[in-house]
Amino acid sequence: MTTETGEGADTAEDTEEGVLTVDELAARAGVTVRTVRFYSTKGLLPPPVIGPRRVGRYGRGHLARLALIEELQRQGMTLAAIERYLRQLPPDLSPRDLALQRAVVASWAPDAVETVTREELEPRAGRPLDEAAVERLTAMGLVERDGDGFRVDPGLLRLGAELLDVPLSQESILAARNVLIEHARAAAHELSGLFRDAVAERDPQAVKSLSAHMQPLVVQALLTTFQRSLRDELREWLKEG
Known part of the structure; x- marks a missing residue:
């Protein structure tokens, strides 16, 4: 976790040159400037890049982190819980990695x-x-x-x-989407069968409790496994090239 005066790994310099003022950042994130400053003082946002005339500049990393914070709040997490959550994340997450984290959190709802x-x-x-x-x-x-x-x-x-x-055609992106949907549904079907067998003799409340606890864990496991598998595939592809 960083503070306004600390050095953060997820500054605008790491993601994109600081191109947004605090007003522009707030507008892009759909929050108020006061909210941005409040999160910063709480250490939830890394410090901006200080540009000419001592004006703070923000980048895509700040925007992605703001979106994640807002999503965590929508899930009912307190600021203290959000701070603990963010502290557990790797310090060098890119804006895209933060967006993936937000997608995982949103899937809990x-x-x-x-x-x-x-x-x-x-x-x-x-x-x-x-x-x-x-x-x-x-x-x-x-x-x-x-x-x-x-x-x-x-x-x-x-x-x-x-x-x-x-840099892919819309047709390629749609084809990739169909592949992901097909395999995600197959994984969900097999996992639900596995869980159903595990709680076959239990009451409905136990089934609901299992679902509530397992869903975020399963989503995170699928995301992590997919990221590692895709990275390995890309490495093999580059070696062949």
Whole structure:
């Protein structure tokens, strides 16, 4: 955990040159400047890069960490619990790693889907979105039009918005999405069968308790296993090249 005066591994310099003022950071994150300063004084945010005229500049790492903090709060965690959670994370997490953490946290909620306006969509995504970007997110299933608004899963939207910068065609991204959905459903089916057999003789309350405790653990295990497996596959691919 860092403080306003400490050295943090997740500063704007590590993610992207400090390009946001505190007002711009707050607007992009959908919070107030007062909230940003409060989190900073609590050590929940690393210090900004001090630029010309002693103006603090923030980067994507700050934006991603703010989104994670807000998600943890939505899950009902106190500031003390959030501080403990953040302290346990590796100090060198990239903005994308923080977005993955947020997606994992959001998955704890039974139903995280929200309906937002067009104006609220950009703060949820953490970046400006033109109509082409909105259409692409809609095609990927990350945004669903609902009358004049949009239905979104905040935990996935910011992570999905990163795909807008990935140098892959939309067809390739959709194909990858289908692969992930297919294998995730297969894993969920096998795991639910395993858990069902383990609590077959127990009362319904025991089943609910098991589900509540196991869901975040299983999601984190799947995420970690996938990250390691993908890294190994990419290493083999690079060796062959």
